[in-house]
Amino acid sequence: xxxxxxxPRHLVMGMTNKKSLKCEQxxxxxxxxxxxxxxxxxxxxxFVYSLEERVENNSVPSRFSPECPNSSHLFLxxxxxxxxxxxxxxxxxxxxxxxxxFFGEGSRxxxx
Amino acid sequence: xQTVTQSQPEMSVQEAETVTLSCTxxxxxxxxxxxxxxQPPSRQMILVIRQEAYKQQNATExxxxxxxxxxxxxxxxxxxxxxxxxxxxxxxxxxxxxxxxTFGKGTHLIIQP
Numbered sequence: 001x002x003x004x005x006x007x008p009r010h011l012v013m014g015m016t017n018k019k020s021l022k023c024e025q026x027x028x029x030x031x032x033x034x035x036x037x038x039x040x041x042x043x044x045x046x047f048v049y050s051l052e053e054r055v056e057n058n059s060v061p062s063r064f065s066p067e068c069p070n071s072s073h074l075f076l077x078x079x080x081x082x083x084x085x086x087x088x089x090x091x092x093x094x095x096x097x098x099x100x101x102f103f104g105e106g107s108r109x110x111x112x
Numbered sequence: 113x114q115t116v117t118q119s120q121p122e123m124s125v126q127e128a129e130t131v132t133l134s135c136t137x138x139x140x141x142x143x144x145x146x147x148x149x150x151q152p153p154s155r156q157m158i159l160v161i162r163q164e165a166y167k168q169q170n171a172t173e174x175x176x177x178x179x180x181x182x183x184x185x186x187x188x189x190x191x192x193x194x195x196x197x198x199x200x201x202x203x204x205x206x207x208x209x210x211x212x213x214t215f216g217k218g219t220h221l222i223i224q225p
Contacts, residue, residue: 033212035212040217041217042116042214042215042216042217042218043203043215045211045212045213045214048211048212055210055211056210056211056212088155090157092157092212094212097210097211097212098145098207098208098209098210098211098212098213099145099207099208100145100147100159100162100207101147101149101157101159101205101207101212101213102159103149103156103157103158104156105154105155105156106155106156
């Protein structure tokens with residue numbers, strides 16, 4: 001069983017769709033993160049949760065809505081996305097905020 | 113605030129040779145950590161090596177070592193005896209603050225057989 005699991009691995013959606021990305025960590029970590037990875041750009045930190053409370057929201061558009069129901073699960077709810085939102089979305093966890101990250105394999109999102 | 117700069121978009125090295133990837137950073141944190149991550153074509157990012165800023169000794173993990181120059185805010189990665197499996201994107205990152213790690217743009221490492 002891998003440490004951080006993301007589903008789905010691939011997602012294609014229209015601009016009017018609503019979908020969700022799921023992340024689950026089996027490492028007993030206290031912090032979870034969503035990063036966006038686009039070509040030719042650094043990883044962009046989107047959201048940080050520590051002990052299920054959001055501690056960081058880097059000016060992310062409201063069409064991205066995170067949810068952290070417990071310390072093992074993290075969701076990213078998507079609605080009315082734009083084509084420029086197409087990217088690889090990486091989930092990560094760490095024992096504490098700012099510490100070493102353990103990543104999932106990512107969810108490749110394509111917005112048509 | 114933290115920034116991480118990787119000035120080499122792509123590097124190429126012959127198998128069995130040594131290659132050094134560059135990274136510079138800036139941080140307002142007094143206690144921080146530096147990392148090198150590897151992202152193979154299968155996409156999962158994995159940790160290569162970690163350096164605590166308060167430690168003067170450079171970190172080493174088998175064929176991977178760093179040259180940490182704190183005053184210059186430089187954190188380069190040296191890969192010795194390069195292998196085909198080392199081909200990947202390499203990301204330098206800094207952390208230790210109240211949020212997640214800050215990453216550079218990455219260096220694409222090509223291993224020539």
